[in-house]
Amino acid sequence: MQNALELRMGAGTRITLRQLELFCAAADHGSFARAAEAMYVTSNAVSLAVGELEASLDAHLCVRHRARGITLTPAGLQLRERAGELLRDANELQHSIGDSDGEGILRGPVAIGCYSTLAATVLPSLMQGFEERHPEVDLSIVDGTMKDLLPRLRAGELDVIIAYRINMPGDIREALLYETSVHVLLPAAHPLAANESVSLDDLREDRLILLDIPPSGDHTLDMLTRAGVQPEIAHRTPNFELVRSLVGRGFGYSLLIQKPSIDVSYEGRRVVAKPIYPELSAEAAVIIWPRQMRLTDRARALVDFAVETVHIQQWRPAQQENLAE
DSSP, X not given: OOOSOOOOOOTTOOOOHHHHHHHHHHHHHSSHHHHHHHHTSOHHHHHHHHHHHHHHHTSOOEEEETTTEXXXXXXXXXXXXXXXXXXXXXXXXXXXXXXXXXXXXXXXXXXXXXXXHHHHHHHHHHHHHHHHHOTTEEEEEEEEOHHHHHHHHHTTSOSEEEEEOSSOOTTEEEEEEEEEOOEEEEETTSTTTTSSSBOXXXXXXXXXXXXXXXXXXXXXXXXXXXTTOOOEEEEEESOHHHHHHHHHTTSOBEEESOOOSOOBOTTSOBEEEEXXXXXXXXXXXXXXXXXXXXXXXXXXXXXHHHHHHGGGGOOOHHHHHHHHO
């Protein structure tokens, strides 16, 4: 059986990496115009590159829709996957020549994605420590939702992602950083704030401030449903610090995984984190990369450093209570 993409190139025909870059940009952005904006070229340059590829490969790669962008043909889908591999290999080749000297000093870029609620706590110390150990490695960071980060990981734009192991897809590998628990965040004046721990049953009459950033929002509601609690949602927001500020103002409680080392909101109002009893399922923070992709030596060094150091910066809510005594 023939593949959807057949390489039937004419004599002297060359496919360039630039053509593949522009094609991948068009495929990922869904239009020549958006690809051109992302790649800092004209739409005609993207269109020309795709047309040259189609002529070189003797294959129809995409369907152009007036004012509605493009959709890939089966051949285009196959080329997008293969081109991504080629571009990643070319990028690695570019840096591998100077990857290290005779003494094993690592050089080159590593792009880190981080789930947004973890970023402020995990990334600064990780970056500082790693840069001190490997000063010739160029770290770049992107934070956001898993919906935003995973496509960039699969496209090779990110080397790794740091996130919670919640609804993680099956096409990734992971290394465990630490385990933690969901905790209740209460305003300091709440009647339950003096308790050592809090039952979700005790919060049935309270309103929930929901951190609604994928996948945390659905995960929180699933946990409450399994616990037999149907919460009244007072407010939804994807902003972690706004959740803490609303709790500090007494608008309700929240269920969170990440716990900053300070117990005040941005407004300076005190909030209290309490463990839940009975304890909900433990949550794991992990560093992930695509299963089919070989990590560069630089990215592998970052994974190893994260496993070595990140868990030191974290604690379970109950342990924080003991530290405060």
